[in-house]
Amino acid sequence: MNAEAPLPIHLPAFTLLDEPALAFAAGDPKAMHRHPLIGLSRFGAFDKDSFRRYVTELRVAYVGPRSGAAPVRDMRESLRDPQRNTDRNSYAQAFPGFEPLFGVDLLGADKQVHVAWPEELYDLGQGKTVADRVRAALHQALKRLDTMRDQFDVALVYFPDRWLPHLRTKEFDAHDELKALGAQLGIPTQVVNDKSLRFDNWGARSWRLAVALYAKSGGTPWKLAPIEGVPADTAYIGLAYAIRRSSDEAHYVTCCSQVFDMEGGGMQFIAFEANDAIANEAEARRNPFLSQADMRAVLTRSLRLYLEGHGGRVPRRLVIHKTTAFTDGELKGAQDATQSIPEVECVEIGSSSAWRGVWMVEAPGKAPKIEPARFPVPRGTMVMTSGSSALLWVAGNAPSAVGGRDYFQGGKSIPKPMVLRRHMGRGPFDLLASEAMALAKMDWNNDALYDPLPVTIMYSQRLSRTISNVPNLPGHSYPYRLFM
Numbered sequence: 001m002n003a004e005a006p007l008p009i010h011l012p013a014f015t016l017l018d019e020p021a022l023a024f025a026a027g028d029p030k031a032m033h034r035h036p037l038i039g040l041s042r043f044g045a046f047d048k049d050s051f052r053r054y055v056t057e058l059r060v061a062y063v064g065p066r067s068g069a070a071p072v073r074d075m076r077e078s079l080r081d082p083q084r085n086t087d088r089n090s091y092a093q094a095f096p097g098f099e100p101l102f103g104v105d106l107l108g109a110d111k112q113v114h115v116a117w118p119e120e121l122y123d124l125g126q127g128k129t130v131a132d133r134v135r136a137a138l139h140q141a142l143k144r145l146d147t148m149r150d151q152f153d154v155a156l157v158y159f160p161d162r163w164l165p166h167l168r169t170k171e172f173d174a175h176d177e178l179k180a181l182g183a184q185l186g187i188p189t190q191v192v193n194d195k196s197l198r199f200d201n202w203g204a205r206s207w208r209l210a211v212a213l214y215a216k217s218g219g220t221p222w223k224l225a226p227i228e229g230v231p232a233d234t235a236y237i238g239l240a241y242a243i244r245r246s247s248d249e250a251h252y253v254t255c256c257s258q259v260f261d262m263e264g265g266g267m268q269f270i271a272f273e274a275n276d277a278i279a280n281e282a283e284a285r286r287n288p289f290l291s292q293a294d295m296r297a298v299l300t301r302s303l304r305l306y307l308e309g310h311g312g313r314v315p316r317r318l319v320i321h322k323t324t325a326f327t328d329g330e331l332k333g334a335q336d337a338t339q340s341i342p343e344v345e346c347v348e349i350g351s352s353s354a355w356r357g358v359w360m361v362e363a364p365g366k367a368p369k370i371e372p373a374r375f376p377v378p379r380g381t382m383v384m385t386s387g388s389s390a391l392l393w394v395a396g397n398a399p400s401a402v403g404g405r406d407y408f409q410g411g412k413s414i415p416k417p418m419v420l421r422r423h424m425g426r427g428p429f430d431l432l433a434s435e436a437m438a439l440a441k442m443d444w445n446n447d448a449l450y451d452p453l454p455v456t457i458m459y460s461q462r463l464s465r466t467i468s469n470v471p472n473l474p475g476h477s478y479p480y481r482l483f484m
Contacts, residue, residue, distance in 0.1 A: 085203030238456025295333025
């Protein structure tokens with residue numbers, strides 16, 4: 001008797017989501033493009049008209065050792081001119097120059113504004129350790145800049161490579177110290193190092209630095225274009241956790257990254273310290289969570305910021321992202337805080353999936369043959385794995401963003417999908433996936449097409465890291481541009 005033949009294995013059907021578009025030049029409904037750099041070049045920044053009314057020229061202050069002033073000035077000056085992009089891919093774009101791009105000139109601040117440090121770390125500030133000296137020097141520099149706040153827009157801080165081994169240790173992170181202090185004083189900062197100065201693709205370097213400087217000075221390079229099916233009054237909140245000790249007890253600080261509306265505007269942070277102590281710190285580090293009361297408190301405070309920015313209007317729909325599972329207590333806390341909101345979605349976003357996928361295509365020839373494609377799974381591929389979870393390829397081939405040619409960001413490895421798990425809500429799953437894809441295009445601190453995760457997660461994780469390294473940061477709300 002022959003053994004029965006094995007049954008074929010069928011994966012669930014996949015869905016291909018459209019590449020989200022971005023909006024430029026507010027007031028022009030046609031000013032949309034999927035490619036952020038082409039959109040900027042063709043239409044200008046989203047707020048280009050309003051920005052020029054209060055910033056006629058963007059002034060950059062320098063902070064760093066004296067020997068770095070000249071090369072940093074030369075790099076800043078290079079942003080004023082068109083630069084060729086030497087990357088050989090379909091995404092790369094020539095840089096048109098700062099003023100043609102944003103409508104304002106880029107200049108150095110007056111000489112008396114700059115802060116010149118000694119050449120050696122041991123000559124900085126005062127203190128027993130190198131960390132103490134660097135911390136003191138940063139504090140003195142930003143306090144001085146604070147007294148001349150009307151004379152510059154962004155502070156460009158140069159850390160030479162020879163200093164780097166002392167600037168990031170287990171006990172100290174100079175970058176996070178700088179960002180935390182700048183946030184408290186309302187001073188946006190841009191850090192550069194020798195790698196930036198030596199980078200030989202001036203076009204790519206110019207894009208990255210120019211977009212970041214514009215955003216940090218208060219500009220809005222682009223926003224999200226409307227997503228079909230998403231209500232206009234939709235708000236997004238991202239949660240990330242840091243743990244710090246208070247006396248003998250360990251406490252959470254949860255960082256709330258807020259994208260106030262579906263356009264991706266109004267990004268604000270809340271640094272919220274939970275009231276309930278952690279019973280099991282090892283378990284909390286593995287799978288952090290908030291109590292019902294703390295979740296209710298942080299969401300209530302977050303929604304209060306939304307109301308303040310939207311004339312007291314309650315959002316019609318709220319989407320909450322975090323990277324770990326929502327506990328029953330967190331879900332109850334979310335329900336308590338959102339009773340007046342008709343639709344609430346609680347979505348876990350995981351980035352460590354073991355899944356991989358290969359895009360198969362029909363090979364040319366007389367006999368039908370299926371073989372792997374030259375490029376990976378398309379960006380926007382979604383595969384449902386259950387009624388409440390799906391795989392989403394945020395990284396992948398993105399031809400629709402670059403005029404139909406193949407383009408895989410990074411060009412290496414097989415991309416892994418994100419895992420989306422819904423713990424609360426009932427809306428169409430493809431909307432949740434489309435929103436995650438779109439929010440991955442809202443990082444103004446680089447020139448890439450997308451980030452590996454939505455900004456709701458990326459931004460809150462960055463602030464969480466800063467707070468864990470600088471525990472004395474007050475628990476206020478902050479614009480994200482101060483932490484970029």
